[in-house]
Amino acid sequence: FKNMHNIDVLIRHQATTIDTKDRQVSVKNLENGQDLAFRYDKLIIATGAQPIILPLPGISLENVFTLRTIGNAIRIKTLVDSGKVKNAVIVGGGLIGLEIAENLVQRSIKVTVVELLDQILPPLDRDMALLVQKHLIAKGVEVITSDGVKSFEGNVNNTVSKVITGKRQLQADMVILSIGVRPNTKLAQDAGIEIGTMHAIKVNERMETNIPDIYAIGDCAESIHLVTGRPVWIALGSTAAKMGRIAAINATGGYDTFKGVTGTMIVKVFDLNVGKVGLSEREALKEGFKTESTIVPAGDISHYYPGARDIIIKLIADTATKKVLGAQIIGEGNVDKRIDIIATALTFGATVDQVSKLDLAYAPPYAMAMDAIIVAANVLTNKLSGKTDGILPQKVIDKLDKGENFILLDVRTEMEYMSGRIKGCIHIPLDKLSSRINELDNTTEIITYCRAGLRAAQAYRILKNAGLKNVKYMDGSIMAWPSELEK
Numbered sequence: 001f002k003n004m005h006n007i008d009v010l011i012r013h014q015a016t017t018i019d020t021k022d023r024q025v026s027v028k029n030l031e032n033g034q035d036l037a038f039r040y041d042k043l044i045i046a047t048g049a050q051p052i053i054l055p056l057p058g059i060s061l062e063n064v065f066t067l068r069t070i071g072n073a074i075r076i077k078t079l080v081d082s083g084k085v086k087n088a089v090i091v092g093g094g095l096i097g098l099e100i101a102e103n104l105v106q107r108s109i110k111v112t113v114v115e116l117l118d119q120i121l122p123p124l125d126r127d128m129a130l131l132v133q134k135h136l137i138a139k140g141v142e143v144i145t146s147d148g149v150k151s152f153e154g155n156v157n158n159t160v161s162k163v164i165t166g167k168r169q170l171q172a173d174m175v176i177l178s179i180g181v182r183p184n185t186k187l188a189q190d191a192g193i194e195i196g197t198m199h200a201i202k203v204n205e206r207m208e209t210n211i212p213d214i215y216a217i218g219d220c221a222e223s224i225h226l227v228t229g230r231p232v233w234i235a236l237g238s239t240a241a242k243m244g245r246i247a248a249i250n251a252t253g254g255y256d257t258f259k260g261v262t263g264t265m266i267v268k269v270f271d272l273n274v275g276k277v278g279l280s281e282r283e284a285l286k287e288g289f290k291t292e293s294t295i296v297p298a299g300d301i302s303h304y305y306p307g308a309r310d311i312i313i314k315l316i317a318d319t320a321t322k323k324v325l326g327a328q329i330i331g332e333g334n335v336d337k338r339i340d341i342i343a344t345a346l347t348f349g350a351t352v353d354q355v356s357k358l359d360l361a362y363a364p365p366y367a368m369a370m371d372a373i374i375v376a377a378n379v380l381t382n383k384l385s386g387k388t389d390g391i392l393p394q395k396v397i398d399k400l401d402k403g404e405n406f407i408l409l410d411v412r413t414e415m416e417y418m419s420g421r422i423k424g425c426i427h428i429p430l431d432k433l434s435s436r437i438n439e440l441d442n443t444t445e446i447i448t449y450c451r452a453g454l455r456a457a458q459a460y461r462i463l464k465n466a467g468l469k470n471v472k473y474m475d476g477s478i479m480a481w482p483s484e485l486e487k
Contacts, residue, residue, distance in 0.1 A: 010027070012029065012030045012031050013027050013028065013029055013030060013036070014027065014028050014030055015027050015047075015187055016028055016187075017187070017190065017191070018043070018187060018188070018190075018191035018193075018214075019191075020191055020192060020193075020211050020214065022039075023039055023040050023041070023043075023213070024037050024038065024039050024040070025037070025038045025040060025043065040213075041213065042213050042214075042215070042251040042252075043213060043214045043215070044214075044215045044216070044217060044244075044247050044248075044251060045187070045188050045193075045201065045209075045214065045215065045216040045217070045220060045221075046216070046217050046218045046220065046240075046244070047184040047185070047187055047188070047220045048183075048184050048218055048219040048220055049181035049182060049183050049184055049219035049220065049235050050068070050181060050182060050184045051066040051067075051068045051177065051179075051180075051181050052177075052179050052180045052181060052182055053066060053177060054149075054179070056149060056150065056151050056152065057150075057151035057152065058151050058152030058153055058154060058160065059152060061152050061154040061158060061159060061160040062154070062157070062158055062159040062160065063079060063159050063160045063173065063174045063175065064152060064160050064174075064175045064177065065174070065175065065176050065177065066176070066177045066178075067096060067100060067176060067178065068181070076174075076176065079174060080104070080107055080109070080174075084173060085104075085107075085109050085173040085174045086109065086110060086173055087109070087110045087112070087170075087171045087172050087173050087174075088104050088109050088110070088111050088112070088172065088173065088174045088175070088176065089111075089112045089113075089114060089163045089170050089172040089174075089175045089176075090104075090111065090112070090113045090114070090175075090176050090178055091114050091149050091163075091175065091176070091177050091178060091179055092113075092114075092115065092177065092178035092179040092180065093113050093114075093115035093117075093119075093120030093121060093122075093143070093145070094120075094121065094122065094178060094179075094180060095121070095265065095267045096178045097113060097115075097120075097176070097178035098113070098120065098121070098132075098136070098267065098269050099267060099268070099269075100176055100178060101113055101136065101141050102139075102268070102269060102270050105139060105140055105141060105270075110140075110142075111140075111141050111142070112141070112142040112143075112144060112170055112172075113136070113141060113142070113143050113144065114144045114147060114148075114149055114163070114165060114170070115143070115144065115145045115146075115147075116146070116147070116148040116179075117145065117146070118145050118146045119133070119145055120132060120133050120136070120143060120145065121267075121274065123263075123265065123276050123280065124274075124276055124280060124328050125280045125281050125282055125314065125328060126282075126394060127295070127314070127392055127393060127394040127480070127482065128295075128312075128314055128328045128330060130394075130482035131312065131330055131480065131482050132269055132272060132274055132330060133145075133482070134482055135269065135270060135271070135272050136269065136270070139270045139271075144165070144168075147165045147166050147167045147168070148165060148166050149163055149164070149165050150164045150165060150166055151164045152164070152172075152175060160172055160173075160174070160175050161173075163175060181219070181235055182199065183198075183199060183200035183201070183219060183220045183221075183233060183235075184219070184220050185199070185200060185201055185220055188201050188209070188216065188220070191211070191214075192211065193209045193210060193211055193214065193216070194209065194210040196222040196231050197222075197231050198222050198231050198232060198233035199233070200219075200220060200221055200222040200233045201216035201220050201221045201222065202222055202231075203215070203216050203217075203221050203222060205224075205257040205258055205259060205260075206246065206247075206250045206255075206256070206257055206258075207221070207243055207246050207247040207250065207258060208250070213251075215247040215250065215251055216247075217240060217243035217244050217246075217247045218239075218240035218243055218244065219235040219240060221243060223239060223243075223258070223260050223261045224259065224260035224261070225260060225261060225262070225263060226259065226260045226261065226262050226346060226347055227262065227263075227278050227279055227325060227326065227346055228279070228287050230287075232260075232261065232263065234261055234263055234265075236261075236264075236265065238264075239261055242258060243258055246258040262277050262278050262343045262346045262347060263276070263277060263278060263279070263326075264276075264277045264339060264340075264343045265277070266335065266336055266339060271332050272330050272331060272332060273311075273329075273330065273331060273332070273333070273334075273335035273336065274329075274330045274335070275327075275328070275329045275330070275335045275336060275338075275339035276326070276327070276328045276329075276339070277326060277327050277339050277342045277343045277346065278316070278324065278325055278326025278327060278342065278343075278346045279316065279325045279326040280316070280326060280328065281293050281314075281316050281326075283326075284316055284318070284325045284326065289318050289320075289325060290318065290319045290320060291316055291317065291318065291319065291325065292316075292317050292319050292380065292383050292384050293314060293315065293316040293317070293380070293392065294314070294315055294376060294379045294380045294383055294390060294392075294475050295312060295313070295314045295392055295393065295453075295475040295476035295480045296312070296313045296314075296315070296372070296375055296376040296379050296453060296475065296476065297310055297311070297312045297313075297331075297452040297453065297476055297477075297479040297480065298310070298311060298312075298313065298368065298372035298375050298376070298452075299311075299333065299368055299372065300331070300333025300334040300335075300367075300372060301333070301334070301364060301365060301366055301367055301368065302364035302365075302367070302368050302369070303368070304364070305364040305365055307365075308333070309331065309332040309333035309334075310331050310332065310333055310479065311329055311330065311331030311332075311333040311334070311335055311338070311372055312329065312330050312331050312476060312479060312480055313327060313328075313329045313338065313372060313373065313376040314327060314328040314329070315327050315342075315352070315373075315376045315377065315379075315380050317351075317352045317380055317384060319384065321351070322351045322352055322353060322384055323349060323350065323351050323352075324342060324345050324346060324350055324351065324352055324355060325346075326342070326346070327339065327342040327373075327376075338371075338372060338373045341355075341358070341360070341373050342355070342373065345358075352377050352380050352381050352384060353377075353381055355373065355374070355377040356374050356377035356378050356381055357374075358371075358373075358374065360373075360374065379453075379457075379475075388457060388460065388461075388473070389460070389471070389472045389473070390453075390457075390472060390473050390474070390475040391447060391472045391473070391474055391475065392474075392475050392476075392480075393474055393475065393476055393477075393480045393481050393482065394482075396408070396447060396449075396474055397482075397483065400423075400424065405444060405445075406444060406445040406446065406447060407426060407440060407441065407444050407445065407446045407447070408422060408424060408425040408426070408447050408449065409425065409426055409427075409428060409440070409446055409447065409448045409449070409459065410422070410425045410426065410427045410428075410449060410450070411428060411429060411430040411433060411448055411449070411450050411455050411456060411458075411459040412427075412429065412430075412450050412451060412455065412478075413429055414427075414429065416451065417429075418487075419487070420478075420485030420486065420487050421485055421486055421487075422449065422478075422481065422483075422485065422486065423486040425449075428440075430450070430455045430458060430459055430462075433459055433462050433463075434462055434466075437462075437463065437466050437468075440463075440468070442467070442468050442469075443470075444470070445470045445471075445472070446463060446468065446470065446471045446472070447471075447472045447473065447474055448460050448463070448471070448472070448473045448474065449473070449474040449477040449478065450477045450478070451477055451478050451479060452476065452477055452478070452479045453473065453474070453475055453476050453477045453479075453480075456473040456474055456477050457473045459473065460472065460473035
């Protein structure tokens with residue numbers, strides 16, 4: 001690297017202080033303890049992030065790991081390869097925790113994920129996170145939510161053997177802490193560099209800090225969210241790479257700007273691809289937006305083409321401007337393509353209607369004639385314009401839990417109905433609905449559902465055209481239903 005680029009890379013050296021007055025960085029050689037000093041004309045800080053480790057009793061026991069470095073990974077793999085791990089507990093249900101869970105299950109290890117919040121994957125809305133949780137459980141992962149780890153207990157060898165939570169005790173031969181990371185800002189903060197509201201280094205769009213000729217990039221630096229216009233801290237390698245390019249251009253005499261991020265993320269969870277971009281509905285409401293959303297299952301390619309797989313899209317919009325605010329997509333099919341489409345739409349402030357008219361690539365091996373993201377945009381456009389009245393599955397669950405009086409109408413075929421249904425529903429197949437409308441109480445709210453939502457929407461229209469007023473259809477229907485079905 002030195003010969004190719006004339007760049008000195010000093011490994012096992014730690015930057016200890018930055019003297020902004022004398023423009024000098026003090027460094028310690030960790031191999032021999034030697035103190036060094038390097039003068040700078042321009043300084044780029046890329047100190048990254050560090051794992052959050054809570055000071056819990058037993059945290060220092062053997063076989064309690066974080067996974068941040070190559071060394072961490074080697075130690076974990078060595079222990080797994082030894083065959084001594086039968087039960088593993090992962091503390092934290094975020095992206096890294098779920099990726100670890102999959103890999104441990106593939107090594108025939110019993111895995112339990114413990115998450116303090118009431119859902120895994122906190123960036124997602126609860127209704128979408130529950131679908132991922134359902135898949136994890138089907139793959140043999142025990143998922144515990146709304147419960148926090150209190151301590152760890154060890155055996156006579158000082159090796160972890162139990163995880164104590166607020167509600168239970170879990171056997172554990174290995175524990176992996178995956179509760180997140182925080183920006184590593186101490187070096188910058190000690191030098192008087194301003195820290196922003198997100199507890200990361202505050203930078204402008206040229207990646208400059210408040211100290212002249214000092215830049216900050218990557219996981220230690222804030223960015224701007226392109227949807228809200230507010231500071232945000234999202235630790236992703238893709239963002240760090242773009243920031244690095246911008247800082248390098250500016251530090252070497254050029255001029256370029258980094259406008260911000262849309263919070264685009266994706267993760268593989270067993271057979272599911274899980275992506276999110278922009279704001280979740282929960283985040284949008286917290287930011288003060290009035291939202292409308294829809295959940296739409298669709299095929300990733302034409303359904304008759306070999307290899308077609310389902311995806312489920314949640315699309316969220318601002319009711320005032322009709323602009324897209326965000327999307328969450330999960331499924332075995334191609335998710336990243338649609339996430340990237342919405343990332344582009346958010347970057348340029350597109351409305352739902354504009355997304356619905358995008359000229360996207362089509363051939364049966366690659367997409368449906370009307371791509372899944374366009375279908376979702378059309379469904380959301382219908383809701384925004386008042387043409388239809390859909391209700392999300394989670395809201396139906398809430399109504400059932402509260403014991404509200406309404407009719408849940410299953411319009412699938414007899415065979416589908418017998419294979420599994422939502423408890424308490426009544427069944428009238430769609431092709432018989434028009435002739436059996438008189439069986440329904442038109443003074444009671446009616447919510448229709450089917451397998452994926454299309455027939456439910458058609459049933460909604462039949463009932464509305466027949467003069468029934470209080471009718472809704474369930475977005476996503478059975479495919480987006482996170483709970484068990486009755487048989």
